[in-house]
Amino acid sequence: MKKLLIALALLAAPVVAQEAKPEAKPDSSSGAPIAAPFRSVTKHSGTFGGQTIRYTAIAGEIHLKDADDKPTAAIFTTSYLKDNPEANRPVTFLWNGGPGSGSLWLHMGAFGPKCVDIPNARDDGAPPYPINPNPDSLLDATDIVFIDPVGTGWSKALGKTEAKSFWGVKQDAKAVAEVIRLWLNENGRWNAPKFIGGESYGTSRSAAVIEALNSGYNDVAVNGIILISTILDFGLEAQVEGNEMQFVVTLPSMAAAGWYHDTVANKPATVEAHVEAARQFATGPYLAALVKGAKLEQAERAAVRARFAALTGLSEGFLDRANLRVSPDRFYKELLRDRGVSIGRLDARYTGKDYDNAGEGPDNDPSFYGIDASYPAAMNAYARGELGVTLDRSYISIGGTPGWDWRIGAGRDAYLNLTPWIGKAMRENTAMGVFIGQGWYDFATPFFAAEYSLQRPGIPQDRLDFQYYQSGHMMYVQASDRTKLSTDIRRFIARYK
Structure with missing residues (x-):
């Protein structure tokens, strides 16, 4: 009954407004035409966190450019922006992990306005899969931007730029940080409260992105980092002989x-x-x-x-x-x-x-x-339907970045640990908090490894918010845990915004 009432509260159909595209111009470095960034704007309404919210969805590309102003990559983002927002409304940038995974898991599973409902701890079976309004979306508390790095989702390299040039801990983080800066420029949100976060390797990416955002003099300060199913210390969990x-x-x-x-x-x-x-x-x-x-x-x-x-x-x-x-x-x-x-x-x-x-x-x-068929089907059906995405290339859900460069130093790193970047960011921004959500039954990113990593010296313990769930790596596949996760993060955002 609850889902039925939520469904009735939605607008009968979204209004799709696909923006006119300028004529594609040749890339002087390769001679191949590079189309202008794709962009689709749609209007919607839904009930989230008990509030009815009218919002605009913007699904489209952001072009990264080199020093000569030539496009190097088309990064696909999906932004959900509340209509007539209150002053100082937060914005949250989210991604998944892999590396090589699109943001569909958090998008269609946890925080987007629609979610795919699959049986808890059972095989998702064959389509059609139920795609329902998501009352646990965070849109009552924050605008949301889902980011797909190069090689994931619909994001790709452009011109003569090789995709593998973005496939590394630091290279990837630099590109994602640039997307955030460009988004803030375009939307006039530089002084808004900001949160970044991800799941699985997306937590590693979050540590690298906060370092990229704050490593120069043109800092982008954030209010909080959201870590879901955390892995930061890869040496700690390395399955090699001698690592006890x-x-x-x-x-x-x-x-x-x-x-x-x-x-x-x-x-x-x-x-x-x-x-x-x-x-x-x-x-x-x-x-x-x-x-x-x-x-x-x-x-x-x-x-x-x-x-x-x-x-x-x-x-x-x-x-x-x-x-x-x-x-x-x-x-x-x-x-x-x-x-x-x-x-x-x-x-x-x-x-x-x-x-x-x-x-x-x-x-x-x-x-x-047990879940891998339902999410790509739901993402494609929803985005190519309600969001008006007309791109002819396939959406890459996972596995799109082979040959990842794991080095973060000048040479070969014998022990990869990104936790110190979070500690440094917390020490240099005393108003920033870190949320850590862990499932008890997750072996990909065990909860005790996350605790060990973040309870080392140099990390302010009073600004860590650990929360636990009666499920695994993707705790949101269980409806009750999706609600708890959403509630916990709303509380976190309210504390640090």
């Missing part, structure tokens, strides 16, 4: 999965209580045992093995064979092997049936193939 911390930061996620799937004995009433016990074990007896290596005494090994088994549901025999060091891939297959299913990486609540039950790891991630 990778096992420490994933153990609490294993405990959460065991709690959810009822593989643990004496199960506490809440997952929160269970993971707190796992945190204490991971940073205490477990870490101490790992760093002792070959000098670990048998009695201590036996005690740690027994506690590990009790927290997760893995057998002591398996833990012994794994030398107390369980990789995520092995865990996905082993936890429910006796039930004949594997669990998900993005969301451990999902289960999938593999070709056989003898393998060391799962055939695929059931929490990704």
